[in-house]
Amino acid sequence: MKTTNFYIDGQWVPPIKGEPFYVINPANGRSSATISLGGAEDVDRAVAAARRAFEGWSETRHEDRIAAIERLQKVYDRRFEDIARAISAEMGAPISFARQAQAEAGRSQINNFLVAARDFPFEGPMRPDGSGDHILREPIGVCGLITPWNWPINQIGLKVLPALAVGCTVVLKPSEIAPLSALLFAEMIDEAGFPAGVFNLVNGAGATVGAAMAAHPGIDMMSFTGSTRAGISVMKTAADTVKRVTLELGGKSPNIVFADCGLEDTVTRGVKACFSNSGQSCNAPTRMLVESSVYDEAVAIAVRVASQTQVDDPAKEGSHIGPVVSATQYERIQALIMAGIAEGARLAAGGPGRPEGLEEGYYVRPTIFADVDNDMRIAREEIFGPVLCMIPFSDEAEAIRIANDTPYGLNAQVQTGDKDRARRIARRLRSGMVQMNGVGRASGSPFGGYKQSGNGREGGAWGLEEYLEVKSVSGW
Template sequence: MIINDRLFIGGAWSAPSGSALLDIASPHDRSVIGRAAQALPADVDRAVAAARAAFDEGPWPRTSPAERIALIRRLNALREARAAEIAALVSAENGSAIWFTRAGQPGLTRQANAYLKAAEEFGWEETLEPSDPAATFRSVVRREAIGVIAAVIPWNSPFSAALAKIVPALLAGNTVVLKVSPENSLSMNLLARLLEETGLPRGVISVLPADRETSEYLVSHPDVDKIAFTGSTRAGRRIASLAGEQLKRVSLELGGKSAAVILADADLAQVTRGLKYASLLNNGEACIAHTRILAPRSRYEDVVTSLKELLESLPVGDPSDEQTFIGPMVRPDQQQRVREYIGIGVQEGARLVTGGPQVPTGLENGNYITPTLFADVDNSMRIAREEIFGPVLVVIPYDDEDDAVRIANASEYGLSGGVWSADQDHALDVARRMRTGTVTVNGAPIGFDGPFGGFGASGVGREYGAVGLTQYIEYKTITV
């Protein structure tokens, strides 16, 4: 049993304003695995005040980029040294299968290294010579920190989401209040201990587990200069409205309903192996999951059969078991939500190929879902339009490639997607036509040097690499 009865505010551990501790339940069997303090508005006030003082009066924004880079490298090394502990703790809290949380640890290093490379190559201050030969002045362009950042992240991949925001924010010289989900109180308190050990100046960062109401209090706080949010599109719309009222900077990484376009010449065995990960990573609780499978009518039943065999072969069970591929949903309400969507699919007339709303036998005490596949799906159905956030896939037929692109783009979302073909150049041409922020060809991984983010209702702004770093700076021009 892990007990965290303190909050990490401004770089130090202190008593919370409330006395109650939240029980953290295992998604596997709903037993209590820990208890943790939760932040209230009074704690937010303390964290924001510490961040404000550290930015306005402290040394952090005035340190050199090289000094900030060195501290982030130290944080990266500290995290790498405890990678196994981090993976196990996130699996225990979230229900994420241990294969997934372990596999994600090297990705955290690559993500941070891409930001570090960008910071090393960044033109933090540049002198621009005038384009007009007759001009008698020159311009000095500076890239400076924005100020106090409210970083708000979801529960499904907490370390990745947290570091995608705090690393570029800190590299740019900002101070940060990181609001994390109650479900991740234990793992995010571990992150707080790593930040403490990194040696950041007092006040630079706080880590606050808190509920939605406290989160709204944070993003509305008058001393917050920018909101960086990852989460649902519904919550993102609310945050955007609050930011608009106060003219705060805002970046939003939101939901998705991504399409995987299988072209007629694709190797179906390769496609199936790739979709095992692209569509079902993290139990399907991933905004980038390719859950709309677009198949040519000429090969439609072959695709359906292959995916049916895949889903029925996946071990479902204890997330700490190395043989498990699909673990439980994070909470009972999320489990119920996914089951309701499966019922909606049946009501809409889709063909239930495998799975269904029943809980897998022997796993009734946990938040489990039977991996489910629907065929004969029309893109207008709710199960094809709305983000389910669970191991539920739909297969949609298309007539030709123009039809496939049309269907792929007929979504309010545009976060991720994929194209499968024996002809890589052909697949690349189709990928160029898709209105989405990231497209993978033949199962290629998402890199961290290029920008990541969404079109449409999938968000505003980008993360990762040099473009992600620019989300945390202001431009200043000085004319001399």
């Protein structure tokens, strides 16, 4: 694979004015590949190709679009190990985790969208009795997709697959930090035999390629996953052309732990969930709110789990966590750890600097802050590293108040042996998702948040709806 090329109109082509960009292996800080950063001219080429392809692809029989995704599924299964190794190299996921979680998430998205799309109701009467207007759901058009580095193939799947399934054409800009899995995905699209122009890939920086996509009059919709700051910029830029914008942004998710939950297992599970993917998940439960009567015991359990969490080279097999993605991310995490200490939070485990024996690369010590006040920076800002904030609460009302006291609203967790209380709290949490008592989210469930965590939902039937316009026809 020539990583400096883009995939436009069914061909691998060099950029018009490409700027070299080095993909850094976070395990050692050294370059592992070189890509090209494109510009507005490359976006123009990709959008033109997508517009030409839209008429034919949108009118293709739904069964034929499904068949194309089924071919992609077979190619993905055959190249599964390639995807896992690319993700491990580009963003530092330990290879076992890259297989079991990262690459597997991409496979799951293909499966989930095939299930959701096969029998999706693209048209039907307005009312159950068949009366009223006839409602048509039609593809919105050319979609600009911007995906992040932390779950690269999962987010590509969450955007590309539903768009293609309903008849849209796409221009994808993956993160320039972790572009290798996206380039592999483009190879798979090509091998699966999608028509030229249906899928296009342009690498580049957000400030250039991303901004050109958001402003482009030939793009009908923007779907962005990343930081809240960047999402705001996409929305502002897209406003001039009144295109649809869906955003999946940051989080500072609370994990509310009551005394009646089975503390050992609950706290252990919560700490591991926070540290998973080296803390680089927008829905990670990074604020653990603990009932005061068991708070000290919970802190002791969390400290023990942190001390047992291994950090090591992502090339090694095992259940350890790896480095964070970049020097910039490493320095940001270090600054926030120091801010937590300066603001008076109790450093119960971990702290600044690298783990012993890992002097190169972007490794962070698994860190527990106890006695955190919810007004502290570490409780309000998304750290995006293996750092957990623990906050005591006295009763249910205070737990809900603290949980909702955040600009974000992506995910929340509730741990209690009282099912009625769990349901009552779930209704009051200002969050797009709530997980109760460690039960995982179902395949194809809607992913998205409230407030500054974004708008719209990805996954399953909800993900398909994001890429459709609704047309009402009278007199049918």
